[in-house]
Structures are given as C-alpha cells and as structure tokens.
Amino acid sequence: xxxLMVDDHVMFLQGMKNLLDVLVPxxxxxxxxxxxxxxxLVQRTPFDLVLxxxxxxxxxxxxxxxxxxDAGCMARVVVLSxxxxxxxxxxxxxxxxxxxxxxxxxxxxMVAALRNVLAGRIFLPSEALDKSAGRGNEPxxxxxxxxxxxPRLAGLTARQMDVYRAATRGLPNKLIARQLEIAESTVKxxxx
Numbered sequence: 001x002x003x004l005m006v007d008d009h010v011m012f013l014q015g016m017k018n019l020l021d022v023l024v025p026x027x028x029x030x031x032x033x034x035x036x037x038x039x040x041l042v043q044r045t046p047f048d049l050v051l052x053x054x055x056x057x058x059x060x061x062x063x064x065x066x067x068x069x070d071a072g073c074m075a076r077v078v079v080l081s082x083x084x085x086x087x088x089x090x091x092x093x094x095x096x097x098x099x100x101x102x103x104x105x106x107x108x109x110m111v112a113a114l115r116n117v118l119a120g121r122i123f124l125p126s127e128a129l130d131k132s133a134g135r136g137n138e139p140x141x142x143x144x145x146x147x148x149x150x151p152r153l154a155g156l157t158a159r160q161m162d163v164y165r166a167a168t169r170g171l172p173n174k175l176i177a178r179q180l181e182i183a184e185s186t187v188k189x190x191x192x
Contacts, residue, residue: 001026001027001028001048001049001118002027002028002030002045002046002047002048002049003020003027003028003029003030003047003048003049003050003051004029004030004031004032004041004042004049004050004051004075005029005030005031005050005051006031006032006033006034006035006038006050006051006052006053006056006064007031007033007051007052007053007056007080008033008034008053008056008057009053010033012103013031013033014031017029017031019107019110019111020111020114023107023111024111024114024115027049030045030047034056034057034058035056035058035059035064035067038050038064038068039068039071042068042071042072042073042075043071043072046074046075046181047073047075048075048076048118048158049075049076049077049078049114049117049118050068050073050076050077050078051078051080051101051114052064052065052068052077052078052080052097053079053080053081054080054081054083054088054092055081055082055083061079061081061088061091061092061095062091062092062095065077065092065095065096065097066095069096072179074162074165074166074179074180076098076099076117076158076161076162076165077096077097077098078097078098078099078100078101078113078117078123079099079100079101080101080102080103081100081102081103082102082103082104084100084102084104084125088100089124089125093122093124096165096168098117098122098123098165099113099114099116099117099122099123099124100123100124100125101113101114101123101125102125105125113125118158119158120156120157120158120160120161159180159182159190160190162180163176163180163187163190163191164190164191166179166180167191173187173188
C-alpha cells in the first residue's frame with residue numbers, strides 16, 4: 001500500500017515515516033514537505049492514502065485537498081493537525097477527508113486511527129465530539145457522529161469508498177474507472 005505524507009515540519013515527517021515503517025511495515029511511505037513536491041508525486045504514483053498536514057506554510061488544508069484532487073489524486077486523505085477545533089474537523093470531512101488525526105496522539109492511537117481509515121471507515125477524534133457537544137453545539141456533534149457511524153458508509157470496502165469519493169466530486173463513471181484502473185461496469189456496481 002502506497003502512502004504519501006505531506007508536512008512542512010521535517011522532524012515530524014521523518015518521525016512519522018520511521019514510526020509507520022516499524023509499526024505498519026506493509027506500507028510504502030513517501031514524503032513531501034510542500035504541495036509542489038506532493039503534486040509531482042501524486043501525478044507519478046497512485047497513492048492509497050495521503051496524510052496531510054492542515055497547516056502547510058503555503059496554504060491551508062482546504063486548498064491542499066483541492067489541489068491534490070485537481071492533480072488526479074484518488075487516495076483517501078487523512079488530515080493531521082495540532083489544532084482540533086470542530087469547525088476545522090467538519091471542513092476537512094466536508095472536503096472529502098477520510099479522517100482527522102490530532103498530532104498530539106500517541107503512536108498507538110495514531111496507528112489505530114490509520115487502521116480504521118485503511119479498513120474503509122472515517123476516523124474522527126473523540127475529543128472533538130466531546131468539545132462540540134460540551135459547548136452547546138449539538139448539531140456539530142451530531143454531524144460528526146453521522147460521518148463516523150453512517151451505516152451506509154461503514155459497510156463499504158476501501159475500493160467502494162474510492163468510487164464514492166470520486167462520485168461525490170462529480171466525476172463521471174468513465175473518468176472514475178480510468179483513474180481507479182477498473183472497468184466502468186465495476187464503477188456502476190460499486191455505486192449501486
């Protein structure tokens with residue numbers, strides 16, 4: 001499984017790569033310290049997962065996610081951030097992120113979160129739900145809970161989630177098939 005990590009903090013980037021190499025050896029991890037390098041890599045290599053720092057020097061995570069998608073990246077994107085406010089988490093999920101992992105997590109918690117995403121589920125930090133609910137922001141907490149526990153999404157395979165994400169971006173079946181290197185009939189079956 002190919003993973004791309006994008007973060008402008010080199011020490012964090014190297015530490016995460018080393019951690020993943022040890023704890024999840026089946027992953028092949030490449031790194032980029034800016035979006036220009038990340039775009040070049042996604043145009044050359046089909047990645048299964050992108051771990052994206054929300055606060056890159058050259059722009060915010062919303063812009064970074066859009067740029068990755070515009071470059072043809074079909075990978076599941078997981079946002080990593082030191083900031084865990086509910087608006088930021090909601091925005092990342094609305095842009096199609098498959099998860100949001102706080103950088104303060106221990107290595108065990110981070111790997112557990114990544115395993116959830118790799119299993120085709122959406123991962124959201126529990127403390128974000130708690131904070132949203134605790135400030136009288138029940139609609140936000142309910143929205144997060146719906147993303148995390150929607151039974152329609154929970155049973156989907158990783159490939160079905162790839163097709164779903166591409167469809168939510170408005171891509172036609174033919175282009176989804178081409179980008180995922182599957183038959184158009186398979187795309188239609190996944191959408192059904």
